[in-house]
Amino acid sequence: MTATAAQGLSRDDILGLVRGDYIHRRAYADPDVFALEQERIFGRLWIYVAHESQVPKPGDFVRTHLGKHEVLVTRHQDGSVHVLHNRCPHRGARLCMVDRGSTRLFTCPYHAWAFRADGMLSAVPHPQSYPSSFRLDDPLNHMQRVRNVQSYRGFIFANQSDAPPPLAEHLGSMAEVIDNLIDRAPDGEVEVADSSFTLEYQGNWKLHMENANDVFHPSFVHNSSVAPARAAPANASIIDQDQTREMLLANGFGTTEWEGIELNGLAGGHTYMASFYKKGVIANQPQDAASVQYRAALAARLGAERAAAVLGVNRFNNIIYPNLVLNAQQQHMRVTFPLAVDRTQIRIHCFRLKGAPEEIFHRAIRFLTNIGSPASMIFSDDVEMLERCQQGLIKEAGPWLNFSRGLDHDRRNGDGSVGGAASELPMRVQFDAWVKYLTQ
């Protein structure tokens, strides 16, 4: 039994939190477990930090979270991308106070040490007052760099461990969802739109990742938006081609839909589901004018057969473990940042497919508003439920949570598993990986 350094949680402690299809509440509510997750999951796995389209030119940067750290993702003069801790090495001050921008140098406002976009110290004022041993090129005097940064087709990931496996190995076949997103762009390129939401909820980060592949909850949680949408007349809106009403309606599952939605899990903890958006402009391959025009543009590059295959991929909430959710068809991305054991931030983005009609982008923006806005009629109810879970999970009573739904119907499939019938397979797959990462 190896005790872990800081938290005093042993391997057996972690193994003791998962009993087959039961999970102990401490997995969500114990600050020591959270600290261990920060060390072994967010501190060791490849974690998404930014998209290259957000830092197109030298000097461009975005600010984000990497585990328990705040980092800047920067584009250096030589075109390389760096992930830097947002902290001046001189006296420890937080350096950058905005979420994005472009700058030649990051200059600390305290004593004006100035850093290049690769973290190197460029200059200090009044250099003659520093001793002869003081050197600009001493790494101790640089903004601390996250050692491992790799991109997969524009998606930048960082890894804080010493000798990580290649990013491609971590992504495995989940790279297909990134491929599919890019393949959908008639010009073969996507960019992250300069429009996003940042939401916070008072609950553990895993609750959101589980909810994203939980096909059982919408009938209950979203009934308060499904019912009014059902009562509303079709095509009454003059602004969105009925997209909002169709999105709300789509959460109104019946038994047939439940049983028809396939859920998939992969060895690294990645999971995804089949899409349940089947009507209107958010359906797979709708036939309205903008969609037809878009399809023609895509076929011009890929050929009709290949375009049909690309557009036919109908997967939803593709979760790249531990914290990235991608939706190629909806041009949608969510990144989950655990801030504390009971506090989580979610940043929600959408993509522009270069070469696609503007209307296609407007639909992605509408999707972002409908599902990602703080006033969303969908996600606000999800968040309320996640918070209620946390409120219950902090209590010691009845510590075991049940994740057995679908257990008798799941089957192996290649290196992963597949379930239907509203299985809780995604949660079991996520927890299998969670145990593996926390105990190795």
Added chain:
Amino acid sequence: MMLPYETRREVELFLLREAKLLDAGEFESWLSLYAPEGIYWMPSRPGQTDPKGVASIIYEDHAILAIRVRRLLEARALVLTPMPRTTHLISNIEVVRGETNDQFTAEAAFICVEHQGEEQRLYSGRQIHHLVRANGSFRIALKRVMLVDCADRHQAMTIPI
């Protein structure tokens, strides 16, 4: 040219009536203040001019607002349990005439305190109404609510501000 006092007062009273309907939870009456093609817009960033290419916190016309109102009134959404209650304060009202004689634009500052269960939330910012005269009163063609923190972090929002 400054509008006659009576006209300004009419507009002010209309804005106060709208705030009162929201505070009273009379959302159907509130919706009836909107023109059939009226729009409620809460941008996600300061100075946002594009409601289609930039996501909004809310950008909804009468038909979608009707769904939102129905959800508030009937369906007992989880996030509305317990039902939040609000106090809207509207102040610093400036009214100017719009493009035609029966159109007006009213800009104001607002504070909205929302009370729900054990929590209180505070919203503030500026709002702009585009109003059209109708049947001795006005109808809202556009209400733009510009939260001072629209681009920042948010928790779930419920009652229209």
